[in-house]
Amino acid sequence: MTDLLPHHDLRRRRAVSERVVAGLLLLCAVLSVATTAGIILVLSAETVGFFREVSFVQFFGDTEWTPLFAEKRFGIWALVCGTFLTSAIAVATALPLGVLAAIYLSEYAGDRIRHVLKPAVEVLAGIPTVIYGYFALVFVTPLLQAVVPGLAGFNALGAGIVMGIMILPIIASLSEDAIHAVPDSLREGAFALGGGRLATIRRVVLPTAFSGIGASVIIGISRAVGETMIVAIAAGQQPRFTFDPRVPIETMTAYIVQVSLGDTPAGTLEYRTLFAVGMTLFVFTMMLNTASHYLRHRVLKGATL
Amino acid sequence: MSMQSQEPQPSTRSPHRAGEGPPAQANSFGGNAANVPVSKMGVENLCAWFGDTEVLKDITLPVAERRSTAVIGPSGCGKSTFIRCLNRMHEVVRGARVAGRVFLDGQDIYAEGINPVRLRQRVGMVFQKPNPFPTMSIRENVLAGLRLQKVRIRYEDEVVEQALGQAALWEEVKDVLDRSGGNLSGGQQQRLCIARALALEPEVLLMDEPCSALDPIATSKIEDLIAELSDRYTIVIVTHNMQQASRVADYTAFLYLGRLIEYGTTEAIFQNPSCKETEDYITGRFG
């Protein structure tokens, strides 16, 4: 009735099925490695193809990007500049608000308030970006047009500010974790020395949490750089190398959307520009992610600054 | 504010304290004719709560100026709470409450309108676990109190040298002042925290079991330091180590279950306790 092994045989041979199962599961886990490899492979292959027709000088040395026009220019800096401009505006919006909000949640808010407000802020991160794009185009830009002279219908400012609202929860939440992790003994030490709460925050808590806050900011920047829909809807489709936030520009991500919406046949140069731009984007975000990982690793090791 | 004794007394444990009696009533200060040292601080009917739990029950005792007073008692008797009431750190904890009066030079620090932040410049504190600020150098740690209080410091190097010197740490760190405060040994960190407190030139120094996290060698260094400092500063030290109290303190208070059981000179408490609980604790029958 049962499967009990005979008493004298205490050695159990590992069932074949057990090994098969373990193998299958390992396959699932390795898929993540395969995905990374896939992304790198795909981007590299087409980028190599791209650079067979376009020289490095044309790509890195030009500030105009017009691969779909008759007169083709392939200067990536136009798109990079667009990405940079919108991301900079986003971070300028999100950084002060996010860190101050994190300070409030960690140092001033009672437990009940934190229980309510922290999830509320995290809701912001869950809103689909296409809705943020709508908001930027339909509400924020007209509002700003009343205040900022010469603001075009598509511009970096409105899109950037709304992107800032989107990344604010990331910065606020991770910064709050970093601030919360500062041991209370340090705060007590500062109080015992006669510091008020503001002085304690400024001179003891924030410097100690600096790495964690820095890591959160870099993650926020990375999110902003990779963001697509808000800028595709609200920032425009005119690649140009400018630091004027009032005019239409195009980001790397918006360009990819633009081409994807069209009917570009595979194998053409225009098709390959998708991947060249994608590769540039990938390199940027990888650098940012590595930087933030390094900063957070420093925190965990308890490095003294 | 003189307190020298006129008549010869049997030698006490502290050789440089020529036999004194306990200091005067809690709220009096100033020299008086009687052979009584002045009270720097005084505690009158102090009660303290954590939420609904009463942790200190009606404590009245003086703190002698320029002497060291030890507070002893078994775990949980309220020693730490008591000392934290002396610089209004107790109320930093949510739900904590205090009743009664605590006098510093005759002024009730719990009176309406008193600024506890300011109070803590005059009454400093050293904690059980050394807590130097890890993002600051040794130098900056020493100056941290002054910076937090927004005091303009004219002669920073002198302040640092003087404070570290008083804490018997100067010789060991004078060449590495710019290194992080977190890189020192436990005993050195604690002396750094003492230097940090001393840089504010407090009148009173509260020490909450300052040696309990340290090894015996570091402990004895700090005990020597305390003995030296008690010439210049009023010190209140909480300790669960009775031998330490008898080595270091001029006066001792014995707390038990939130009440003050007995207070007197260290010699009297240890050699001639008047209460049975005191005697039981000292002889190790409980605690």
Add this chain to the structure above:
Amino acid sequence: MSRPHATNVVGSDQPGEHRGLPARSNTPRGNAGTLTPERAFQAICLLALLLPLLLLLVLIGQALAGGWDRLTWGFLTSYPSRFPEQAGILPALAGSACLMLLTAALAIPIGAGAAIYLEEYARPGRLTWFIEVNISNLAGVPSILYGLLGLELFVRALQMGRSLLAGAATLALLLLPMVIMVSREALRTVPQSTREACYALGADRWQTIRRVVLPMSLPGILTGIILSLARAIGETAPLITIGALTYVAFVPDSLHSPFTALPIQIFNWISRPQAGFHVNAAAGILVLLAIMLVFNSVAIGLRARFRRRLA
């Protein structure tokens, strides 16, 4: 020896000059009324926290104002059209629904499988570390790059064409890191002592997982998957890249049919200059938000029940 009562002297020239106890109180929980720099700072921080929440409310209000009237049964059951008043989101809804089902079917087994491997089988070592680094890296890759991968791999190399299957596969890859992380957390809530009890009864590892660990952590895994799907339903960029069409006048009928999705329809409408389409976009946004609200509520409810059961 009395001390002078200085009033609120902030700084002092000589170190160690003692000040009396001034009258003004400055406790962290101090008396009400005085506007100190301390309290001003606290107020600013609170404002910084409330401002984005306020903007969120404004956003929802905007969408409501714009699209509420357009939300009719006709809207939900019509096909897109050149005329904004006649356009509807039926294909988009159908497309999103099919997409979610397919994506879940793909992501759940693979994600849960990977999580089980990492939590139950993997030994600390270079391979495990490498896998974990990869997973956390992937979480930081912009979603549009997944679209490029899907385009080359699924649409072209595997010749799935611009189909539902390609879209679901791409989204599954996108969701995988999140599903893995959430499943691992759910598996971790099962105490080690439970597993040991099973081993002590003579079960092997897979039996323990299949019969005890998985059922115990299933609600947690389910919650995580629902949350991932709630996120997936709003994803637009990777789907556009693999070629989800923005003008689809039919409901998808097979795995290989072209499709559209709700956020893509919204994007299409908002990209048109006519105000009527903006109204449609707002209505579509309300539908999308409602769906997400339902998903999130279900997930939170499940999590609450799960916690209560464990407690």
